[in-house]
Amino acid sequence: MLSVQNLEVSYGAIRALGGVSFTIEAGRIVTLIGANGAGKTTTLRTISGLLRAKAGAIRFRDEDITALAPHRIVARGLGHVPEGRMVFSNLTVDENLAMGAYLQRDPARIARNREYVFSVFPRLKERLGQAAGTLSGGEQQMLAIGRALMGDPKLLMLDEPSLGIAPKLISTIFEKIVEINRHHGITILLVEQNANLALEISHDAYVLETGRIVMQGPSHDLRANPELKAAYLGG
Amino acid sequence: MTAPAPTRYPRPHVALLAALAVFYGVFAVSDRIDPYYLDVLVGVGISITLAVSLNLVNGFTGQFSLGHAGFMAVGAYLSSAVTLFLGPRLLGEEGGSAFGQGALFLAALVTGGLSAAVAGLLVGVPSLRLKGDYLALVTLGFGEIIRVIFMNIEPLGGALGLNGIPAYTNIFWVLAVAAVTIFTVHCLVHSTYGRGFIATQDDEIAAEAIGINTTRYKIVAFVIGAFFAGVAGGLYGHFKQTISPAGFDFNRSIEIVVMVILGGMGNTVGVILAAILLTLLPEVLRSVAEYRMILYSFLLIVLMIARPQGLFNFKYRFGRAKS
Numbered sequence: 069m070l071s072v073q074n075l076e077v078s079y080g081a082i083r084a085l086g087g088v089s090f091t092i093e094a095g096r097i098v099t100l101i102g103a104n105g106a107g108k109t110t111t112l113r114t115i116s117g118l119l120r121a122k123a124g125a126i127r128f129r130d131e132d133i134t135a136l137a138p139h140r141i142v143a144r145g146l147g148h149v150p151e152g153r154m155v156f157s158n159l160t161v162d163e164n165l166a167m168g169a170y171l172q173r174d175p176a177r178i179a180r181n182r183e184y185v186f187s188v189f190p191r192l193k194e195r196l197g198q199a200a201g202t203l204s205g206g207e208q209q210m211l212a213i214g215r216a217l218m219g220d221p222k223l224l225m226l227d228e229p230s231l232g233i234a235p236k237l238i239s240t241i242f243e244k245i246v247e248i249n250r251h252h253g254i255t256i257l258l259v260e261q262n263a264n265l266a267l268e269i270s271h272d273a274y275v276l277e278t279g280r281i282v283m284q285g286p287s288h289d290l291r292a293n294p295e296l297k298a299a300y301l302g303g
Numbered sequence: 304m305t306a307p308a309p310t311r312y313p314r315p316h317v318a319l320l321a322a323l324a325v326f327y328g329v330f331a332v333s334d335r336i337d338p339y340y341l342d343v344l345v346g347v348g349i350s351i352t353l354a355v356s357l358n359l360v361n362g363f364t365g366q367f368s369l370g371h372a373g374f375m376a377v378g379a380y381l382s383s384a385v386t387l388f389l390g391p392r393l394l395g396e397e398g399g400s401a402f403g404q405g406a407l408f409l410a411a412l413v414t415g416g417l418s419a420a421v422a423g424l425l426v427g428v429p430s431l432r433l434k435g436d437y438l439a440l441v442t443l444g445f446g447e448i449i450r451v452i453f454m455n456i457e458p459l460g461g462a463l464g465l466n467g468i469p470a471y472t473n474i475f476w477v478l479a480v481a482a483v484t485i486f487t488v489h490c491l492v493h494s495t496y497g498r499g500f501i502a503t504q505d506d507e508i509a510a511e512a513i514g515i516n517t518t519r520y521k522i523v524a525f526v527i528g529a530f531f532a533g534v535a536g537g538l539y540g541h542f543k544q545t546i547s548p549a550g551f552d553f554n555r556s557i558e559i560v561v562m563v564i565l566g567g568m569g570n571t572v573g574v575i576l577a578a579i580l581l582t583l584l585p586e587v588l589r590s591v592a593e594y595r596m597i598l599y600s601f602l603l604i605v606l607m608i609a610r611p612q613g614l615f616n617f618k619y620r621f622g623r624a625k626s
Binding site for chain 1: 501
């Protein structure tokens with residue numbers, strides 16, 4: 069579904085990614101774990117076209133998307149939930165969802181996606197008329213995911229969905245991610261600092277360290293890896 | 304006497320037509336109104352047009368432009384050129400009929416607006432890649448460049464400017480243009496397409512991540528804003544009957560920006576009220592002569608400390624999402 073080859077990205081003179089490669093098979097949950105500054109967010113932003121790669125290639129559903137503008141990439145079915153629950157705080161929940169369907173033209177399909185979002189996050193339906201800025205952190209994250217789902221993605225990239233959310237809600241959000249994947253066949257690329265949680269729900273994992281993939285494999289195996297345990301899983 | 308705010312009405316089209324009818328009524332009895340008040344009212348109407356159009360860029364789309372006076376200059380010069388140089392040829396030496404003058408003026412205003420919009424496109428395409436203070440500096444620079452260009456075009460009067468522009472501007476034209484500006488900005492921002500402006504302002508990365516072409520929105524806002532600034536410039540030129548590059552300097556841009564900030568970014572009603580207040584204030588303060596500008600500045604400081612969210616911003620709006 070997605071293949072990234074030798075991706076290199078720099079911020080001015082500072083190299084953020086030094087040749088990152090990985091592939092994602094359709095229907096999987098793949099996680100990218102790593103410490104702060106390892107290049108996880110940079111990777112996602114480059115895939116969705118928000119940042120430009122210096123070298124390397126990104127292929128999505130057998131098409132080279134490396135040089136495409138962000139809105140063209142979204143239109144091809146690649147959704148991105150940015151880090152820090154970036155909802156449009158001045159717009160209502162309803163309007164935020166409508167913005168998510170910005171590139172959708174078929175009203176029947178939009179209505180269906182809406183119902184689907186409500187089935188995953190019933191809480192959003194109760195808050196339709198409320199300004200997104202007044203929602204709790206967890207609700208904003210639900211809205212950010214719901215908004216991306218309105219764009220009818222084949223692959224959904226989630227950037228740190230657990231960031232700054234009440235612990236009780238984190239497990240709910242992760243259950244929903246699994247649900248989106250399992251019941252609706254949407255492939256997931258999950259970036260997480262909470263490695264334990266990410267490895268628990270994912271099929272495959274890649275470990276990113278200062279702009280390079282240093283470890284990869286089935287999540288189940290990585291959880292047992294002593295090196296990884298020491299570095300990311302708290303012993 | 305204030306331009307109505309379509310925000311309050313469920314049907315902006317009806318409100319616009321009603322407003323135009325009322326303004327025509329005001330115009331019909333305008334010879335019975337003290338000319339001084341009429342002049343002030345014309346100033347207020349032009350300010351509203353400038354502030355509401357800039358609000359589309361600075362308020363709704365979140366781009367800080369400091370070059371609005373430059374676009375106003377383009378509109379003022381080009382529309383005056385139409386009435387000065389083409390007018391006598393089209394209408395004859397006697398000045399033609401009232402209808403002919405009206406049609407000529409409308410054509411001149413549209414020409415001024417469109418040229419300003421083209422200037423906005425030329426400035427916007429390269430500079431809107433920049434953000435925040437960088438964009439502010441670049442637009443400031445472009446505004447000054449436009450002014451200096453006019454200063455050096457001899458057929459347009461050079462540094463002396465243009466004189467003897469026909470006095471076509473009247474209270475109806477000014478208020479009608481203000482109403483059309485408010486109507487356009489309101490309908491644009493409240494349309495499905497227009498939510499993209501607010502989304503761009505709220506969070507650019509999130510907007511791009513859901514497939515909004517934020518660059519295009521910024522350019523569209525910039526071009527539409529420039530168009531109405533150009534029309535306002537045309538009204539200004541045919542009101543003052545003389546224009547010079549000095550009248551469109553950077554102070555003028557700042558004045559418009561202050562109206563937008565004081566009214567509350569992205570709040571049309573607030574910006575209209577601020578435009579009215581800031582145009583009337585120097586008139587009211589005329590009695591204290593030399594202390595006028597000190598008092599004006601002092602009031603601005605006090606207002607910004609007391610109501611940083613905008614003087615007339617009563618609807619609580621949330622800050623940007625923290626990233």
